[in-house]
Amino acid sequence: MPEEHSNRGEISVNVFDHLVELAALALDPEEREYLRGELNGQLRAIRALEAIEVDEDLPITSHGVPYSEATRPTIRLDKARDAMLAEAILAQAPMVENRYLVVPDIPQEALE
C-alpha cells in the first residue's frame, strides 16, 4: 500500500484509490467523497482502542465462546453425498455454456 499519509490514521486520496482498486469497485466521484469521509470518521472512533493499555500476552480467540472437548461439534465424516443441487446452482450463474461458467477475457499482462 502506498505510504503517503497526510497524518497517521487519515486515509489519503492515494491510499483510498489503492483500496478501491484492490476491492474491485467502480465508484462515481460523489461516492468516493462520501466513502473516504466516512472511513476517516470511523478511524477516529477506532482510535479509542489505542487509548487503553493492553497486555501483549492477552490471548485472542476466533470467536467469543470457548468450546471445550465436550461442546466442540463432531467432525462430520469425509464422505461424498449426492446433494442433487448441481443444476440448481448452475442455474444461478449469470452466464453458462455447456455447464461451464463463462467470464470475459482475462487480458494477459507482462509481469514486472
Added chain:
Amino acid sequence: MTAGLADLSAREIARRVRGGEVAASEVLDQTLVRIHEVEGRAPTSDPYDPQPRDRERIHAYISLVEARARGQAEAVDQAVRDGQDPGPLAGVPLAVKDIFCVEGTRSTAGSKILENFTAPYSATPVARLEAAGAVTVGKANLDEFTFGSSNESSAFLPPPGNPWDPSRVPGGSSGGSTAAVAAGEAALSLATDTAGSIRQPAAFCGVVGLKPTYGRVSRYGLIAFASSLDCPGTVSRDVTDAGLMLGAIAGEDPADATAAAVEVPDYLAELERGVEGLRVGLSPNYFRLAYPDPETGELREQSIDPQIEAAVHRAAESLAKAGAEIVEDVPMPHTHLGIPAYFVISRVEAASNLHRYDGVKYGYRFPGSVTGLREMYRETRGRGFGLQPKLRILMGMYVSGEQYERDYYRRALQVRSLIRQDFDRAFNADGKHRLDALLTPTTPTTAFELGRVYGDSVLMQYADLLTVPANHAGIPGLSLPAGFDSGGLPIGVQLLGPDFSEGTLLRIGRSFELATADEAWRSRRPALIETL
C-alpha cells in the same frame, strides 16, 4: 381492528391448529389480510421516490411467497386430518429475514447484487422451523447485507416503518422482521444479530428479541456478514414464543462446524419457575458511557436517555419483588470499547465474506461491454453493492493491511477478549458478583425518525452500543419490551447471561412479563392496527 388469528401468539396458534380448532390455511388467510392492510406499496430496487404515504405504512417484506405458504399450510391441515402431529409450530406464520436462504425463494440480503438470486436450498434454522410446521409467509426487509441499524440501507425501498410510528425507523438490521411481528404480519420472525440486529429493532418495535449464544443455532444457509459474530435468533411478541422458537432451531448441525454440541433443553419446561434466588446485576457502565452526541456527532461521555434508564430500574424493582436479588454496581469497564472494536473486526470479516460476489457464480453481473474480467468485477461490484457494503469492504481491507494489522485488527481482537473477561468475572460462580444475568438498557435512545441518522455511519453504528458487547463475548442476550417513552415509543431492556443460559434469561423474562401483566402499558397496541 381485524381481531383474530393474526394477533395470537405462536403457541396459541399451534395449539388451535394441532387440536383441529382452526385450519392453518385460515391462519394464513388472516395473516395475508393483515399484510395487505398495513404494508403499503411493495419495496423495489427501482430509484426511490419517497411519497408521504410511505411514512404511514410498514413495508416489512421484500417478497411474499404466498403460493409456497399455501402449500405448507395445506400440508399442515392434511396432517391434522390424517391424525398426525404437524409439529410444535403448526400453522404459525413466519417471516424470514431475507438474509437466510429459503429454497425456491428470491434471497436478496437486501442487495441489488443478489436481487435475482433464488436459493437452491434452505438454511438449517429455516428447514427446522418449517419441519416443525411453521408457514413461511415472506422474506423480511433488512439493511443491505445486515449493514445498519435502521433498515434504511436496503436496496429495496420504501424502507420499513416502525408500527408504533411509521415515520420512524423500526431499527435494524432486522427492521422488517420486528416490524412484521409488531404489526401482526407474522407471529414469529427468524432473524440474525451480529452487533444487536435482533435486540435493537426488537426494542424499537416493542417486541421480544433473542440473540442466542454463538454456536447455539446453525449458520448454515445464512448469507455471511461477520462469521465470528453472526447469530441466528428469534423475534416474537412474547417470551414463551421465543422459547418455543429457539427450541425448534437450536442444536448441532453437521453442515456448520461452529454449531456447538450442547444439548437443547426444553425451554418451556422451566419458563414459569420464577426468579426466586436468581442474582440479577446492574452495571453503571451501561448507563453512562462514551458515544457520539446525537446533535454534534462529538464523541463524549454521556448518559443514556433518562426515560430508558428509569425503565431499567423499574424492571429491576419488578424482578426484586418477584424474588430476584438485585446486585448493583457491577463493573463492566470495557463496554464502551465494543463499538470501536466492532468497527475493526466486523469490517475485516465483512470484506472477506463479500469478495465472493464477483458476477461469475451467482447474482448480478454487469451486462454492458467490458475490456476484460477485472473491469467486469469492478462494474458488477460498483453497481451491485450499495454504499454500506462498499464502506465495509474498504474499511476491512484497510485495517487488515499488513502494516496496520497489529495496531487495529489484533488490538481489536484483544479488546474482544477484555470484553469477554468483564462478563466472565460478572458471571463467575465463585466471584464477587455471581450473576445469573445482567440487566441493561437495550438501546441508548428510542426509535429515531427516518432519515435523521442514515448516512452518518459512525452515529448509526453507535445505536448498537449496548448490544454489541454480547456479540464480542458470544453470550446470549434477550431484549424485552419494558414500557414506552413520553412520545409513545417502545423502550426495551436487555438481559445478558453466561454461555448457553438462554433458559434462565427466558425464565427471568417470563417472570418480568407476569410481574407487569396488569400494567397499563401492556395493553397498548400500535395505532395502525388499532384503527383497522
